[in-house]
Amino acid sequence: MRAGLSDAASTAWAEIRASRFRSLLTMAGVVLGVASVILLVSLGDGAKRYVEKKFAELGTNVLIVVPGHSETTGGSMPIVAGSEHLLTLEDAWEMSRRCPAVKAVSPVVVGNGTVRAQGRNRDVTVLGVTWEFQEVRNVRADMGVFLPKRREEWGRRVAVIGRRVQRELFAGQNPLGRRLEVAGVVHRVVGVMEAKGYSLGFDFDDLVLIPVKSAQSVFNQEGLFEVVASARTPERLDEAGQQIRACLKRRHNGAEDFTLLNQDDMLSTFGAILDSLTWALGAIAAISLLVAGFGVMNIMLASVGERTREIGLRMALGARRSQILLQFLLEAAALGSLGGAAGVALGVGGAVGLHLVFPGMPLAVAPWAVVSAFSFSVGVGLVFGVVPARRASRLDPIAALRHE
Amino acid sequence: MTAVIDAKGLAKTYDLGGEKVEALKAADLLVQPGEYAAIMGPSGSGKSTLMNLLGCLDTPTAGTYRLDGQDVSGLSDDGLAEIRSRKVGFVFQTFNLLPRFTALANVELPLVYAGVAPKDRRSRAEEALARVGLGDRMGHRPSELSGGQRQRVAVARALVNRPTLLLADEPTGNLDSKVGDEILTLFESLNAQGVTLLVITHDAKVAARAPRKLEILDGRIVSDRA
Ligand SMILES: Nc1ncnc2c1ncn2[C@@H]1O[C@H](COP(=O)(O)OP(=O)(O)O)[C@@H](O)[C@H]1O
Ligand SMILES: [Mg+2]
Numbered sequence: 001m002r003a004g005l006s007d008a009a010s011t012a013w014a015e016i017r018a019s020r021f022r023s024l025l026t027m028a029g030v031v032l033g034v035a036s037v038i039l040l041v042s043l044g045d046g047a048k049r050y051v052e053k054k055f056a057e058l059g060t061n062v063l064i065v066v067p068g069h070s071e072t073t074g075g076s077m078p079i080v081a082g083s084e085h086l087l088t089l090e091d092a093w094e095m096s097r098r099c100p101a102v103k104a105v106s107p108v109v110v111g112n113g114t115v116r117a118q119g120r121n122r123d124v125t126v127l128g129v130t131w132e133f134q135e136v137r138n139v140r141a142d143m144g145v146f147l148p149k150r151r152e153e154w155g156r157r158v159a160v161i162g163r164r165v166q167r168e169l170f171a172g173q174n175p176l177g178r179r180l181e182v183a184g185v186v187h188r189v190v191g192v193m194e195a196k197g198y199s200l201g202f203d204f205d206d207l208v209l210i211p212v213k214s215a216q217s218v219f220n221q222e223g224l225f226e227v228v229a230s231a232r233t234p235e236r237l238d239e240a241g242q243q244i245r246a247c248l249k250r251r252h253n254g255a256e257d258f259t260l261l262n263q264d265d266m267l268s269t270f271g272a273i274l275d276s277l278t279w280a281l282g283a284i285a286a287i288s289l290l291v292a293g294f295g296v297m298n299i300m301l302a303s304v305g306e307r308t309r310e311i312g313l314r315m316a317l318g319a320r321r322s323q324i325l326l327q328f329l330l331e332a333a334a335l336g337s338l339g340g341a342a343g344v345a346l347g348v349g350g351a352v353g354l355h356l357v358f359p360g361m362p363l364a365v366a367p368w369a370v371v372s373a374f375s376f377s378v379g380v381g382l383v384f385g386v387v388p389a390r391r392a393s394r395l396d397p398i399a400a401l402r403h404e
Numbered sequence: 405m406t407a408v409i410d411a412k413g414l415a416k417t418y419d420l421g422g423e424k425v426e427a428l429k430a431a432d433l434l435v436q437p438g439e440y441a442a443i444m445g446p447s448g449s450g451k452s453t454l455m456n457l458l459g460c461l462d463t464p465t466a467g468t469y470r471l472d473g474q475d476v477s478g479l480s481d482d483g484l485a486e487i488r489s490r491k492v493g494f495v496f497q498t499f500n501l502l503p504r505f506t507a508l509a510n511v512e513l514p515l516v517y518a519g520v521a522p523k524d525r526r527s528r529a530e531e532a533l534a535r536v537g538l539g540d541r542m543g544h545r546p547s548e549l550s551g552g553q554r555q556r557v558a559v560a561r562a563l564v565n566r567p568t569l570l571l572a573d574e575p576t577g578n579l580d581s582k583v584g585d586e587i588l589t590l591f592e593s594l595n596a597q598g599v600t601l602l603v604i605t606h607d608a609k610v611a612a613r614a615p616r617k618l619e620i621l622d623g624r625i626v627s628d629r630a
Contacts (some may be wrong), residue, residue, distance in 0.1 A: 007516050018504030313500045316461055317561070318489025318517035320482045397461050401500070 008326040012334055015327075019303075026299040027339035029292030030380065034343025034373045035350060037285035041369035042351045043362075044278030050362030051270050055263050057199050060234040061103075062136060063241055064261045065095075065227040065248070086223035087258060089212065091251060093151065095229060096132070099243035101236040105229045106133035107212045111219035113183035115161075115208055117169040124165060126182055126208045128215020130154060136230045139204060141191030144176045147211050155213035160191040162205040182210060185218045237262060282369065286376065292339075293380035300332055300388035311392050312400025321393040328389035329382065336381020340374040347373070406473040408569050408600045409435035409458060414467035416453050427453040429623040430467065435602065437568075440595045442614035443604045450623040451604045452573055458602065459492045459571045460484045472568045489518045493562030497574035499554045501546040507533060507557045508542040514565045532560040536590060552583035559590060563599070570594070573604045581609075588613055 016023045067087040092107035109128030114121050127133075131149040134140060141160055148156055159180050166175050175189045187210055196204035216222070231240035241260050248258055304311070311324060351365045411433045418425040428450045435441060445451050456462040457469065460476055463484070468477055472491055476484065493514075501510050511529040520528065533542050536556040546554050555575060562570055572591065576584030588603075588610065595601045603614060611617050619627040 007522075010522075011516065014505065014509065018502075309500065310502055313502070314513070314517070315485065316459070316488060316494050316500075317514040318485055318565075320485040320517070322482070323517065398456050401461075401496070 005326070005330075008323060009330050009334075011327050012330040015331055016334055016338070022299065022303065023335060023338075026296055026335050027342065029295040030289065030336055030339025030377050031343040031346060033285065033289030033292040034340050034377050035347035036288055037282055037373040037376075038344065038347025038365065038369050039350050039354075040281035040285045041278055041373075042347075042365045044274065044281045045366045045369070046362035046364040048271060048274035048278060049364050051274060052267055054199070055266050055270065058263050058266075059138065059230065060263055061231040061237055061240075062263060063102075063229045063231065063237065063244065065229070065244060066259050066261065067223060067226075067257070069257055069259055087227055088223060089154075089216075091248060092224065092227045094251060095227065095244055095247055098247045099229075099240060101231055101240035101243050103230050103232045104132040104135035105227060106130045106136050107224045108133070108226045108228055109212055109215040109219065109221055110225040111183065111215055111221070113219070115165065115169065115183075116181040117175070117178060117189075120169045122165060122168050124162075124206055124208050125202060126210060126215060126219070127202075128212040128219075129209055130212055133209070133228070136228045137199070139196060140194050142194040143174075144189070144191030146191055147209060154211045155217070156211050157185065157187040157214055158190045158211065159187040160193055160209040161189055162193050162203070162207045163195045164203070164205040165208060166192050180208070182208060183218050185214075187214070285373075289373070289376055289380055292377075293336075293384040296332060296335060296381055297384035297387055300328065300335075300385055301391065304328065304388045304392045307392075308395060308400045308403040311395050312397045312403065315395070315397035316401060324395075325389045325393035328392045329385045332381045332385020332389065333378055334381070336385075337374070337378045339381070340377030343377060344370055344374055405437065407434050407470070408437050408439070408472055409433055409602075410470040410473075411458070412468050414454075414457055414464050414469055416450075416457060416462065417465045426623050428457065428464075431625050433458075433618075433625065435569075435600060437600055438595070438598055439616060440592070440601045440614050441603070441616040441618060442611035443602060443618045443620060444606065444608065444611040445620035446606055449620045451606070451620055453623070454620065455571050455573050455602070455604050458569070459494055460487045461494075485517075489514065489565065491568040493565065493567035493570045495555070495558050495562050495570070495572040495575045497577040499546070499551075499558045499578070501554055501557055501561075503546050506543050506545055507538060507549065507560075510546070510557055511561045511564050514561060518565050528564055529560070532564040533557070535563065535594075536560045550583075551579050552586055555579060555583075555587050556590065559587070559594075563594065568600060570599050570601045571604070572602070574606070575603065576605070576607070576610055584610070 065087065089107055092105055095102060096105035106129045111126045111128070112123070113126055114123050129147065131147050134146050146160055147158065159182060161175065161180070166172070170178065175192065178189050180187045180189050193204060229240065229244065231237040241262065245256070245260060249256055314324060348365055348370065351363050354361055355363050411431060414428060414431040415426070416428040418427055431454060443451055443454065457464050460471065468475065471487060476487055479487065508526070508529050511532055512525045515525040515528060530542060533539055536559050538553060538556050538560065541549060541553060546557070549557065576587055579587060591601055591603065603610065605611050616630050618625055
């Protein structure tokens with residue numbers, strides 16, 4: 001075959017290099033399109049991984065019981081829906097006694113209030129829990145002790161505080177034995193939690209834990225926010241769930257007015273939401289790539305117009321129509337792939353840069369996004385190069401040579 | 405000996421929405437290898453139309469044409485492209501160089517379409533540029549060359565595929581007379597080396613240098629003198 005693909009490619013390449021500015025202009029849209037696909041998908045994917053990681057921190061053997069049934073309330077994360085749906089301390093107690101596959105159970109009451117010590121105030125989240133909370137949620141007091149163990153002591157006015165609370169209220173001094181007002185009610189600090197940071201929406205370092213009954217009276221709450229429990233082993237999670245379900249239904253006169261959640265449930269629910277978020281972000285960016293394709297077509301069309309004489313000349317010099325077609329098609333495809341490559345570099349570079357500047361930002365460059373954004377940009381170049389290339393190849397050589 | 409050009413009753417009529425323009429009327433022309441002929445005529449007389457037909461850039465509406473013994477009348481677009489590539493070299497009034505490419509790259513262009521292997525192109529283009537006296541300007545772009553030098557690059561480009569027929573349409577039209585003379589001298593030296601040469605011009609002085617002069621008026625060849 002005379003003057004085949006490689007010649008058309010080198011001709012196209014020579015043209016791209018010879019008119020660098022126009023080429024760069026043409027590619028700019030593709031570069032930005034590809035970079036934004038990669039960045040947005042990375043963000044979406046990163047968010048998903050972040051959430052997955054956070055849920056994974058929950059532990060594979062943890063179960064959460066929340067009041068209300070998801071089907072009756074309609075939401076995916078049911079919240080308290082009425083007095084007959086309350087979860088009580090008695091429920092939690094029975095769960096711990098009657099479910100052999102359950103290792104530890106802690107009722108949880110959540111309140112927001114001002115805590116006060118040594119003349120300093122801080123607004124924090126207060127959790128009312130029990131001794132077994134540390135077992136379920138894997139928190140430890142590394143100074144002092146945790147909340148009291150026995151059921152009779154669930155109403156004692158003692159507190160375990162987070163690192164940050166200690167720093168802010170006690171200026172780093174030993175807080176053990178000191179007074180701490182929780183929403184106006186005096187408690188005594190018995191322990192400080194080890195640094196743990198965020199877990200499932202709570203900053204454990206900025207938290208105050210008090211016994212559950214104390215919290216109920218301080219915040220005037222009858223029911224529980226939730227009950228957290230752990231199975232004896234991850235393998236017995238389902239068994240533990242069944243036992244809890246049976247136990248609670250019996251206590252609630254056969255009504256399943258609560259919802260049991262485990263890590264897998266939450267992962268799949270949030271995973272699906274975040275997957276669709278990633279897809280939506282990717283699609284938005286892909287549309288910008290498509291728009292960039294029209295840009296490529298426009299500039300290529302203008303370029304064919306400008307280069308009409310050149311095309312006529314090439315024909316006079318022996319170029320067949322198919323060779324002209326191939327040259328322009330390859331030019332468009334090359335612009336697409338160069339733009340794509342630059343976009344990949346920009347997108348990945350941007351992601352890495354963002355990660356360096358904001359280390360906490362969840363970002364994960366997804367290889368599939370890189371590959372598909374790049375292929376898409378090559379495809380965009382090719383597809384949108386067809387119209388200009390056909391126009392170029394169909395020119396009448398004489399008219400083209402006369403063109404001014 | 406096979407004639408380079410053997411045209412009989414060659415005609416071109418343009419149809420402009422009902423109105424017919426007879427740009428060329430039944431031209432007969434026989435040109436032997438190694439000849440040097442000038443085609444002279446006023447503007448609009450049909451010179452370029454004739455050249456386009458002889459160079460296989462265009463197809464006639466009537467008549468037959470054999471180029472170097474080959475009947476080109478029924479050829480497809482691709483067939484014509486191949487003839488142009490192998491047998492014809494064009495030189496235009498406006499040079500028609502690609503502005504963003506070096507002289508060397510411009511001269512290599514016809515070799516690409518002739519399917520010459522990339523490794524041979526450079527040496528052949530260098531050789532052609534040396535032949536027109538531009539051996540020291542190969543890396544220059546057209547904008548860095550004078551008008552005469554540009555036309556020399558165009559001549560080198562027309563020569564590089566060793567065509568049977570060299571067609572020049574007003575090759576000195578954009579050059580002052582001294583530089584135009586140099587280009588004509590170059591053509592004549594090439595003709596002396598055996599290249600068949602057809603120079604189209606409206607300038608009697610240019611035509612006077614050719615051993616054979618044809619005159620064209622209103623699309624008709626009206627005289628053919630040696
Ligand atoms: N594509 C075309 N369509 C219509 N008329 C044309 C076309 N090309 C040339 N002509 C006409 O044919 C005649 C000859 O033109 P041309 O061969 O370019 O003359 P010359 O080169 O001698 O100046 C002119 O009248 C011109 O207007
Ligand atoms: Mg003319």
